[in-house]
Amino acid sequence: xxxxxxxxxxxxxxxxxxxxxxxxxxxxxxxxxxxxxxxxxxxxxxxxxxxxxxxxxxxxxxxxxxxxxxxxxxxxxxxxxxxxxxxxxxxxxxxxxxxxxxxxxxxxxxxxxxxxxxxxxxxxxxxxxxxxxxxxxxxxxxxxxxxxxxxxxxxxxxxxxxxxxxxxxxxxxxxxxxxxxxxxxxxxxxxxxxxxxxxxxxxxxxxxxxxxxxxxxxxxxxxxxxxxxxxxxxxxxxxxxxxxxxxxxxxxxxxxxxxxxxxxxxxxxxxxxxxxxxxxxxxxxxxxxxxxxxxxxxxxxxxxxxxxxxxxxxxxxxxxxxxxxxxxxxxxxxxxxxxxxxxxxxxxxxxxxxxxxxxxxxxxxxxx
Amino acid sequence: xxxxxxxxxxxxxxxxxxxxxxxxxxxxxxxxxxxxxxxxxxxxxxxxxxxxxxxxxxxxxxxxxxxxxxxxxxxxxx
Numbered sequence: 001x002x003x004x005x006x007x008x009x010x011x012x013x014x015x016x017x018x019x020x021x022x023x024x025x026x027x028x029x030x031x032x033x034x035x036x037x038x039x040x041x042x043x044x045x046x047x048x049x050x051x052x053x054x055x056x057x058x059x060x061x062x063x064x065x066x067x068x069x070x071x072x073x074x075x076x077x078x079x080x081x082x083x084x085x086x087x088x089x090x091x092x093x094x095x096x097x098x099x100x101x102x103x104x105x106x107x108x109x110x111x112x113x114x115x116x117x118x119x120x121x122x123x124x125x126x127x128x129x130x131x132x133x134x135x136x137x138x139x140x141x142x143x144x145x146x147x148x149x150x151x152x153x154x155x156x157x158x159x160x161x162x163x164x165x166x167x168x169x170x171x172x173x174x175x176x177x178x179x180x181x182x183x184x185x186x187x188x189x190x191x192x193x194x195x196x197x198x199x200x201x202x203x204x205x206x207x208x209x210x211x212x213x214x215x216x217x218x219x220x221x222x223x224x225x226x227x228x229x230x231x232x233x234x235x236x237x238x239x240x241x242x243x244x245x246x247x248x249x250x251x252x253x254x255x256x257x258x259x260x261x262x263x264x265x266x267x268x269x270x271x272x273x274x275x276x277x278x279x280x281x282x283x284x285x286x287x288x289x290x291x292x293x294x295x296x297x298x299x300x301x302x303x304x305x306x307x308x309x310x311x312x313x314x315x316x317x318x319x320x321x322x323x324x325x326x327x328x329x330x331x332x333x334x335x336x337x338x339x340x341x342x343x344x345x346x347x348x349x350x351x352x353x354x355x356x357x358x359x360x361x362x363x364x365x366x367x368x
Numbered sequence: 369x370x371x372x373x374x375x376x377x378x379x380x381x382x383x384x385x386x387x388x389x390x391x392x393x394x395x396x397x398x399x400x401x402x403x404x405x406x407x408x409x410x411x412x413x414x415x416x417x418x419x420x421x422x423x424x425x426x427x428x429x430x431x432x433x434x435x436x437x438x439x440x441x442x443x444x445x446x
Contacts, residue, residue: 003370149382216413290413
C-alpha cells in the first residue's frame with residue numbers, strides 16, 4: 001500500500017506560490033510599481049482606464065499580466081483536457097458581487113494577491129487588510145455553512161467559454177497593433193510598467209501554474225477553516241515568504257507603516273474594504289485571481305464576474321470611491337490617504353448588497 | 369507516515385450540496401468527512417464527501433431520498 005506523500009500534496013502549490021512571488025519581484029524590478037508586481041484589482045482597473053471607462057489619468061494601461069494569466073490558464077486547461085465551457089450560476093449576482101469586490105479592493109488599494117505582496121515588502125498597513133480579509137472569509141464560511149449557494153453551472157457551447165480569453169486576445173492586439181485607440185498613463189502607477197513581453201510571460205507562467213495547482217487566496221483560508229486542509233493556504237504563505245526573501249536580498253524590504261508604496265494608513269477602511277473582498281470571494285467561490293483562472297478554463301460565470309470587476313473599477317474611479325495613497329505634502333507634513341465619504345458609503349452599500357444576495361440564496365425552510 | 373486508504377469520494381455541483389451531504393450523514397450516523405475535491409478528479413476547487421467505499425449503496429440511497437444532487441462518484445486512495 002502506498003504512503004501519503006508530503007511532496008505530492010504540497011509540491012505543486014508551493015512551487016506555484018514561489019513562482020508567483022518571483023514573478024512579482026521580477027516585474028517590479030522590470031518597471032511595475034513597488035509592491036505591485038502583480039495585483040489583479042489594480043491591473044483590471046488599469047485596463048478599464050485604458051479602454052476609457054474611467055478618466056483617472058494615473059491608472060490607465062492594458063496590463064499584459066492579466067492577458068497572460070487568462071490565456072495561460074486556458075492553454076493549461078486545454079492541454080490537460082480540462083477546458084469545459086459552463087455557465088448559468090446566478091450570472092447577474094456574480095457580476096454585482098464582482099463589482100463590489102473590486103470597490104472593496106480599491107478602497108484598500110489591492111486585491112488579496114497584492115495584500116500578500118505588500119506584506120512581503122514589509123508594508124504594515126496591509127496587516128489591517130489581512131485582518132479584514134480573514135474576517136470577511138469567516139462571514140462567508142458562516143453563509144456556506146447555512147447553505148448559501150448561487151446554484152450550479154451547466155455545460156454550454158464552447159463559444160461561451162472563450163469569451164474572456166477572446167477579449168484578452170483582442171486587448172493584446174489593440175495594445176500591440178493599435179495603441180492609439182487606448183489611453184496610457186504618463187505619470188502615476190499606470191505609467192510604471194515592465195516591457196510588455198516580460199509582463200505577458202509573467203502572466204502566462206502564473207496562469208499555467210495557478211490552473212494546475214488551483215491557487216486561490218480566499219479558498220486557502222476557507223479550506224483551512226472548514227476542512228483543516230492547509231494545501232491552498234500554503235501557496236498563499238509561499239508567496240509571502242518568497243516576496244519577503246526577495247525584498248530582503250534586494251534591500252527593498254521596508255518594515256514600516258509609513259510612506260509605503262501605493263498604500264494608505266486609514267486602517268479601519270482598509271480592513272472593511274478587504275472584509276468585503278473576503279466575503280464576496282467566498283460567495284463567488286474564489287478570489288479575483290481564481291476568477292481569471294476559472295474564466296480561462298471556460299467558466300462563463302467567472303468571465304462575467306471579471307467584467308463586473310472591470311465595471312466596478314470604472315465606478316470606483318468615476319465616483320471617487322477608490323482609496324488615495326498616503327503622501328508627503330510640500331511642507332513636509334505626512335498626509336494620510338484613504339477613502340472619502342463616497343468610498344465609505346460604497347463599502348457599506350457593498351456589505352448591504354452581499355447581505356441581500358446571501359439572504360436570497362439560502363435554502364428555504366422546507367429545504368432544510 | 370500514514371498509509372493511503374481506499375475511499376469513496378462523492379462530488380457535488382455546488383458547495384451547498386457537499387454541506388447538505390455532511391449534515392445528512394451526521395444526522396444518520398454515516399461515517400465520512402468533507403474534503404477538498406482531489407485535484408486528480410477536477411480542476412474545480414469545491415468540496416467533496418469522503419467515505420468508506422462499503423457505504424456506497426447506503427449513501428447513494430440516502431442522498432437520493434434527500435434530493436441532494438451529486439456530480440460524480442469515485443474510488444480513490446487518499
